[in-house]
Amino acid sequence: MKNEMFTKIIAAIAPVLLCGFAVVYPLQFMMFSHSTVGRLFVFVAILFYTWVDIVFGLLAVAIVVLYYQSDAYENMTSLKDSVNENSLLE
Numbered sequence: 001m002k003n004e005m006f007t008k009i010i011a012a013i014a015p016v017l018l019c020g021f022a023v024v025y026p027l028q029f030m031m032f033s034h035s036t037v038g039r040l041f042v043f044v045a046i047l048f049y050t051w052v053d054i055v056f057g058l059l060a061v062a063i064v065v066l067y068y069q070s071d072a073y074e075n076m077t078s079l080k081d082s083v084n085e086n087s088l089l090e
Contacts, residue, residue, distance in 0.1 A: 011052045014045070033067070 032038040050057025
């Protein structure tokens with residue numbers, strides 16, 4: 001009973017924390033999510049949510065697919081490169 005309550009609390013808090021990190025540190029979040037460790041973290045999170053409830057797992061997979069299919073990563077890296085080039089020129 002106690003373990004089940006802890007699992008539900010973690011399942012409820014984790015998305016809020018991830019969204020908070022994505023808003024506060026967008027570039028670092030993008031870089032981490034496209035690294036090997038970030039992708040492993042996503043895989044473990046999907047397994048966790050599937051273990052909690054199959055519907056949560058399917059929802060997590062859908063959100064992850066949408067996130068990785070967005071071209072925000074490419075836009076952020078090109079923005080970072082242009083900022084670095086402009087700072088070197090000044």
